[in-house]
Amino acid sequence: MDAPAIRWGVLGPGGIARDWTAALHATTASRVTAIGSRSLDRAQAFAADFGVERSHGSYAELVADDGIDAVYVASPHSEHREHALLALAAGKPVLVEKAFTRNAAEAADVIDSARERGLLAVEAMWTRFLPHIDVVRRCLEDGVLGDIRAVEADHGQLLYPDGPRRLAAPELAGGALLDLAIYPISFAYFVLGGFAAVQATGTLTETGVDAGETVAVVGPRDAIGTLGSTMLAKTPCAASVSGTAGRLEIDGWFYQPNTVRLIDTDDRELDRYDSPSREHGLAYEAAEFARLLTAGKSESDLLPLDETLRIMQILDDIRAQLGVAFPGEG
Numbered sequence: 001m002d003a004p005a006i007r008w009g010v011l012g013p014g015g016i017a018r019d020w021t022a023a024l025h026a027t028t029a030s031r032v033t034a035i036g037s038r039s040l041d042r043a044q045a046f047a048a049d050f051g052v053e054r055s056h057g058s059y060a061e062l063v064a065d066d067g068i069d070a071v072y073v074a075s076p077h078s079e080h081r082e083h084a085l086l087a088l089a090a091g092k093p094v095l096v097e098k099a100f101t102r103n104a105a106e107a108a109d110v111i112d113s114a115r116e117r118g119l120l121a122v123e124a125m126w127t128r129f130l131p132h133i134d135v136v137r138r139c140l141e142d143g144v145l146g147d148i149r150a151v152e153a154d155h156g157q158l159l160y161p162d163g164p165r166r167l168a169a170p171e172l173a174g175g176a177l178l179d180l181a182i183y184p185i186s187f188a189y190f191v192l193g194g195f196a197a198v199q200a201t202g203t204l205t206e207t208g209v210d211a212g213e214t215v216a217v218v219g220p221r222d223a224i225g226t227l228g229s230t231m232l233a234k235t236p237c238a239a240s241v242s243g244t245a246g247r248l249e250i251d252g253w254f255y256q257p258n259t260v261r262l263i264d265t266d267d268r269e270l271d272r273y274d275s276p277s278r279e280h281g282l283a284y285e286a287a288e289f290a291r292l293l294t295a296g297k298s299e300s301d302l303l304p305l306d307e308t309l310r311i312m313q314i315l316d317d318i319r320a321q322l323g324v325a326f327p328g329e330g
């Protein structure tokens with residue numbers, strides 16, 4: 001939270017843009033200084049709510065704004081490629097909401113553009129930057145759990161059929177996978193360091209996106225992962241990492257600031273870490289981005305772009321197994 005202050009432009013004044021801006025302003029020195037919308041009225045409404053200096057009625061105007069240091073792309077998945085490329089072409093570094101794009105080919109386009117220009121690009125998988133995940137990272141690096149053998153995580157929210165239209169819409173790359181399952185999948189990838197095999201099964205909505213899926217993975221060293229997601233019910237949203245010497249359990253909701261328990265092989269709780277607050281977790285990714293930008297870095301070691309790309313390839317593979325294709329993705 002002591003990260004240097006930068007000036008943000010927010011692209012798309014939707015639900016997550018509101019939560020993200022509130023977290024940024026509450027807990028960091030950085031500020032949103034410009035908002036861009038397809039509608040000037042919506043941009044001005046957002047600006048009024050958050051004290052943002054400049055409102056733009058188009059994304060092209062936003063990315064051309066000289067008074068911003070970076071762009072937060074907060075549009076639907078289907079638009080991420082176009083909007084991230086727009087910002088990069090205007091010379092602006094980008095923090096792109098998860099899922100980074102709707103498929104791996106689009107992710108590669110954005111990554112190539114950022115690298116060609118030497119501009120910072122980061123996937124806004126906010127969980128990766130949270131303090132309790134740093135605790136998990138250090139436990140893994142220090143070998144506290146012995147050899148890792150299993151990871152479990154789930155993410156279910158009741159979002160269909162009465163939730164946001166975006167989630168039900170194939171043309172906006174809706175569905176549980178890119179919105180919800182990406183959390184357990186990214187978490188398991190981080191824990192295991194990659195997957196040797198991925199097997200998925202699931203169900204589809206009447207609109208043709210995935211309603212939910214169970215994803216079984218095998219890690220590189222005899223580890224298994226059981227990952228679940230649904231947008232038809234609220235599930236515990238808990239996670240665990242088990243090794244030969246003990247396990248870590250993260251209370252639900254594992255993907256936001258929470259408690260991590262270290263449990264031995266006799267089921268005794270040995271230690272625990274409680275996140276300082278459950279609120280404003282979205283600010284950590286923004287703080288990491290500000291640190292990287294100020295240091296002249298072009299990507300994050302906590303979530304490298306090659307890993308973002310690999311995870312998009314895995315999501316493509318899972319979608320192929322489920323039989324979900326988005327219109328217009330080529």
Ligand SMILES: NC(=O)c1ccc[n+]([C@@H]2O[C@H](COP(=O)([O-])OP(=O)(O)OC[C@H]3O[C@@H](n4cnc5c(N)ncnc54)[C@H](OP(=O)(O)O)[C@@H]3O)[C@@H](O)[C@H]2O)c1
Pocket residue numbers: 011012013014015016017036037038039042043074075076077079097098099124126164166172178179
């Ligand atoms: N990190 C998290 O916890 C979290 C939580 C929820 C969502 N997300 C991610 O954030 C992104 C946006 O989700 P959201 O729930 O905030 O969506 P949302 O509420 O629907 O907002 C999306 C915004 O994108 C803009 N937009 C641009 N092109 C659009 C199009 N073709 N159709 C609809 N809107 C369009 C709209 O603003 P204008 O039309 O005014 O320009 C809209 O306000 C997704 O990638 C999602 O996965 C992350």
